[in-house]
Amino acid sequence: MQFQISDSDAMHDFGQRLGQALVGGDIVVLDGPLGAGKTTLVQGIGLGLDVAGSITSPTFVVSRIHRAGERGIGLIHVDAYRLKTATDLLDMEVDDQPNSVLVLEWGRPFVEALSSRWLDVSIARDDYGSDEDPASGQRTLVINSHGPDWDHVLKALS
Ligand SMILES: Nc1ncnc2c1ncn2[C@@H]1O[C@H](COP(=O)(O)OP(=O)(O)OP(=O)(O)O)[C@@H](O)[C@H]1O
């Protein structure tokens, strides 16, 4: 499934709809180049999940945990960019949290060691904006589901 995302607000809204459709135990693998909108998307997911705390890139901390709000679902936000093996993720037991959604930025090489069920989200920059605002411009978001029971999520997005 593919979606064109015209601006930052649209990315945030898309994340919110995704977050609303996710439940505890779901895993989302996310990648995209610098400034693609990964953090913007996860901020929307956090809003949809109604988790506590502001969401920023977890680059320097590897993992950030956001406590559950009204929906009773937390968010574990991991940046796996610098990881070499899945061992650290397994040691952190991020895969064993039935009451949290796990978002794994750059997690594709490791996710199969954690689960056979995940949603793969890839963001591409279609252009590199204008001179005045190099960050602007449409993004293409490609979603591939792995394993069972993603239909309701995909339906919520379309
Ligand atoms: N269509 C769009 N989708 C998402 N973000 C957009 C879009 N157009 C412009 N932007 C802007 O692009 C920037 C995306 O930044 P963001 O921090 O979300 O990216 P990132 O992928 O997390 O980057 P990094 O790799 O540095 O962590 C924001 O400033 C946002 O306002």
Ligand SMILES: [Mg+2]
């Ligand atoms: Mg980021």
